[in-house]
Amino acid sequence: MKNPISFWSKGVKEYLGFEFDNDNLKIAYLRSSALNREVVYFINKDISQFSSEEIISFIKSQLSKFKIRKAQVIYTISSHLVITRNIEVPSQDPKEIRDIINLQASRHTPYGREEIIVDFVNIGTYRQSYTRILLVIVNRDVVRKQYEILKQAGFEPDKVSFSSESVVKGLSYLLNLDREDNPVCIIHIDSSFTDFNIVLKNKTIFLRSLPLGIQHLSIDKQENYKQFVEEVKASLDVYKSEDIEAYPVRVLVTGIVEEVRDIADFLNSCLKVPTEVIPYLNYFSLSSEARENTSLTKICSFLGVMSSGLVYEALGVDLTPQEAKLKKLFEERSKEVIKTGILILAFFVVISGFFLGKVYLKDLFLKKLDKKFSQIHPQAEALEKEFSQIKVIKNYLSRRGYSLEVLAEIYKALPDEVRISELRFNRAGEITLKGTSSSMTAIFTFVEDLNKSNYFKEVETRYTTKRKEKDRDVTDFEIRGSFRKEKSL
Known part of the structure; x- marks a missing residue:
């Protein structure tokens, strides 16, 4: 048995x-x-x-x-x-x-x-x-x-x-x-x-x-x-x-x-x-x-x-019975559909939770940064102010003597026939020269030499005007140009 x-x-x-x-x-x-x-x-x-x-x-x-x-x-x-x-x-x-x-x-x-x-x-x-x-x-x-x-x-x-x-x-x-x-x-x-x-x-x-x-x-x-x-x-x-x-x-x-x-x-x-x-x-x-x-x-x-x-x-x-088999099959498939829906929903919940978690962590990090920034900001502003002052001083020191160098360069290029009556320049780096020359050729030579200089660029004659002075012909002129890049700090 x-x-x-x-x-x-x-x-x-x-x-x-x-x-x-x-x-x-x-x-x-x-x-x-x-x-x-x-x-x-x-x-x-x-x-x-x-x-x-x-x-x-x-x-x-x-x-x-x-x-x-x-x-x-x-x-x-x-x-x-x-x-x-x-x-x-x-x-x-x-x-x-x-x-x-x-x-x-x-x-x-x-x-x-x-x-x-x-x-x-x-x-x-x-x-x-x-x-x-x-x-x-x-x-x-x-x-x-x-x-x-x-x-x-x-x-x-x-x-x-x-x-x-x-x-x-x-x-x-x-x-x-x-x-x-x-x-x-x-x-x-x-x-x-x-x-x-x-x-x-x-x-x-x-x-x-x-x-x-x-x-x-x-x-x-x-x-x-x-x-x-x-x-x-x-x-x-x-x-x-x-x-x-x-x-x-x-x-x-x-x-x-x-x-x-x-x-x-x-x-x-x-x-x-x-x-x-x-x-x-x-x-x-x-x-x-x-x-x-x-x-x-x-x-x-x-x-x-x-x-x-x-x-x-x-x-x-x-x-x-066949009708019972079909009903069971329908119920099983319905359960599978529901199960699939739940899995998809769960997937989205997990993904959403993941991204929400990341957003939360980033928000938390930003709050920490804001708190840290609020503590550091006054000190940073003080440092920035001091740095600006130092920058101004360094800029001043680096530019000191630059005007004399420019005048020396103009003098170096100035022909004997040319007299300068007016010299102006602005913050935009533009320079204007006015004067009188006894020779038209000297004016053009002066402009050409200034363009070759390391201090000037785009120098050109704006106008020339002839006139009599003490029984001789002279030409009034105006020249404009720009400074090249200034000295670095």
Whole structure:
């Protein structure tokens, strides 16, 4: 016997399974901690006389005490409510296979295409271009009704599976059936029906629902055992006739087996195949509260609803109504849009905070500078005043004697024929000379020599006027020019 489930996982996860079986409601609550995954609670209730509101009230009353926060909710459909067909599809492409199934599914059921929900199990490649498929079909109204009840109770399903897949994958995990190379037959006995499964590598490759359960097998055993064996033989014959896979090498009987443990020997003698009874509850870790309800396992099987939480991530078939899938997709995308908006807003807040921080620091720095400036400014003004005075003195000292140098330069360039009567200059650096010359040529020579001087530039004659003076001709003139750059300080 394998030890109760125990493995490492990150954080704490919660799984909540529901199964509507004829007139019964089964609930199983599993919790995965860092060390193990245990069944916290399970319950069965006869809801044949309940209204939808009463069912909702019952679900809430049973689960409110556990303060379930964020559980993965699985709605498991009983196998006897599901139609299964083994078919071959002329394609190996998953998208093409799904398209073909969507077109042809209604041919395998009395319902119209809009009245059913369809999914499938890919059994494997057959011949070169064909794929074997276990087609799974369920009435849309059956699913929708129970789905809405769970939704109104506050537990909208994350996945809608069917019981047989949960049982098969659960036992495959517990018993390591995926390591076997040959098919195994799993007979799952429930209250009013039995699932006949052929399993290979963790997949259901054949399924048939038998109209006999513990209610029949626990009374008049001799007669009902015979009928049960006949149903099993008939199922094996159908399986062989469809040439799906090899004949099963052993038979595992599970579900409600406390009162029918001897059925294994009966099947073994009739089928000539090794048969073993598997009390599934021994393979689960149960909380103290769950152990108080173990008597319920004698009237109905919780293997499907418990296994749905055990192998939640491995469940492949999803019979969730299309409108619910679209709504979830829309909600997920809306959440992504909101999340993106929040991230963008947060980004702008961070950027704004960064720039505001820089502005604040600069403002703080400027205030410090202002304070420092207010302390230094009077001293700076005093220094500037003293510097201006020093500059004036230095300028005066540097210019001292410059006027004499200018006069000497004028005298040096002055011809003998020329007399200067007036000399003026202003702050703009302009100089004006007026005088008289006995020769016009001397005036032009004087102007030319001044232009060659290092002290003057742009010297030119403004006018010349001839006149008589003591019986001789003289010329009055005016010359203007500018000083070249003065001495540097």
